Amino acid sequence: MAKPTTRYACQSCGASFPKWAGRCDACGEWNTLVEEAVPESAPKGLGAAKGRRIDFVGLSGASEPAPRRLTGIAELDRVCGGGLVPGSVLLIGGDPGIGKSTLLLQAMARLAQIWRCAYVSGEEAVDQVRLRAQRLGCASAPVDLASATSVRDIAASLDMADGPEIVVIDSIQTMYVDTLDSAPGTVAQVRASAHELIRVAKRRGVVLLLVGHVTKEGTIAGPRVLEHMVDTVLYFEGERGHQFRILRAVKNRFGATDEIGVFEMGDAGLSEVSNPSALFLAERRGDVSGAAVFAGMEGTRPVLVEVQALVAPSPLGTPRRAVVGWDSARLAMVLAVLEARCGVAIGANDVYLNVAGGLRIGEPAADLAVAAALVSSLTGEPVPADAVVFGEIGLSGEVRAVSQTEARLKEAAKLGFSSALIPARRSAGRSDAALRTVELQHLGELMPLFQADGGTRR
Structure with missing residues (x-):
């Protein structure tokens, strides 16, 4: 040997x-x-043993739709694509203390009323999990608890006829395979542990939910191949200073990606928010300059949030640019277009941008709302309180059309808004929503809406 x-x-x-x-x-x-x-590798070459022939089938064959198991938490079911699919593997990542274990324990307590559920913790003792269950009010749920880190023992417990049908592993970074000498949490251990657990889950039709730690950059710790191995990757987002938590799907083989679920953290755990737009705008004041309501899309859901901007004279030689909830490079581009194409002098000022509520916006459709908030703060003239704004800005100053305009306008009308600043559309795309729309072709058309004083234009 x-x-x-x-x-x-x-x-x-x-x-x-x-x-x-x-x-x-x-x-x-x-x-x-x-x-x-x-370890010693197997002999190379495939001549010693013949493989069996694979049977191929055509694309046109009939397939049954994937069955779903509803968790009873509508926001979680929405992000998963309508429920949990038997045999699927989900990876949930997020910052420490964001609420990953809390949400999964609440979901397992509801699922256990119908299916056999198990919660395996590698970070907490059984008594500690019970204490959290008592705080969440689900201590009486018939969930099987275990504290284990050996993948061999967990796989043997799952690979039984009367084994659990839905399993939570908290977390995958604490699991280890005894055939490897490396410590738990290393690349080899995470990859091997996930492979063994996924293999058992696929063979037995078990729904497997893996909790993953994240690095300081916000990505899931361990090898990138881990995200390729699983069927669904969910990220739990949120700011410590806000009570809102966003569950976002970045990969889903059984549903739409970029779908979000909104939760509110309270003393009794996480409660779902069925109308996040109303919640994000609950503390909004319409008579303040530097604020604009953006009608965005998160997956298939329209969400209205308030974009706040503050432009103030800078005492420094290099003005500050601080951004929360949006891309700082995108802000620099919007500022450059305002300077070069619209003659708005902002360069000598400090610029602060914030998306209220702790939501992070990633789509370019927020460009026009950011520009409106910046010009409003600079001129002191508030954006109309009954208006929503969305549209993408090009480098030449043109306002480009965005997708799902009708869904954005309908959500705005449902929340009581009566006007909208949007990109110019073709006549075939007119909306029947009860909103008065102002269509813009160039960013310069936004300037006459604000009565700028002499110091803001060149």
Whole structure:
């Protein structure tokens, strides 16, 4: 028997090297190479044993729709595409203390009324999980609890005829496979543990929910291949200073991506928010300059949020640009277009931009709302309180059309808004929503809506 060799694996990207180095040549990270033992490999070549023939089928065959298991939490079911699919594997990531374990324990308490459910914790003892269940008011739910970290033991417990049908593993970074010498949480252990658990879940038709830790950059810790192995990847987002939590789907083989679910954190755990637009606008004041209501789309759901901007004289040689909830590079582009194409002098001022409520906006349709908030703060003239704004801005100052305009306008009309600043549309796309629309072709058409004083234009 050959002596096992060693290799050095990067804990950031998973690349392996025969020798240790201070910097990973694959991803450029420093001090991420960890020594791992490599067991003896199987003999190379496929001539010793013949493989069996694969039966191929055509694309036109009939397939039954995937069955769903409803969690009883409408926001969670929405993000998952309408419920949990048997045999699917979901990966839930988020910052520490954001509410991942709380949400999953609440969901398991409801699912356990119909299906056999198990909650396996590698971070907490059984008594600690029970204490959290008592605080959440679900201590009487028939959920099977266990505290274990050995993948061999967990797989043996799942691979039974009377085993659980829905399982939570909290978290995948605490699991280990005893055939590897590396410590739990390393790239090799996370990859091997997830592979074994997913293999059992697919064979037995078990719904497997994996909790994943995140790095300081906000991505799930471990190898990137982990996100490719699972069927659904959910990220739990939210600011510590806000009570709102956003559950976002970034990958879903059984539903739409970029779908969101909105929750509110309270003393009794997480409660779902069925109308997030009304909640995000609950504390809005319509007579304040520097604020505009943006009608955005999160997956298939229209969401209205308030974009706030503050433009103030800078005492520094290099003015500050602070952004919360939006892309700072996108803000720099909008400021440059306002300066170059519309003659609005902002360069010598500090600029602060905030998306109220803790929601993070990623779509370019927010460009026009940001521009309206910036010009409103600079001129001191508020945006009309009954207006919503959306549209993408090009580098030449043109206002480009965005998708799902009708859904945005209908959501705005439902919440009592009576006007909208939108990109110009073709006559075939006119809306029957009860809103008065102002269609803009160029960003310069936004300027006459604000009575700027002499110091804001060149």
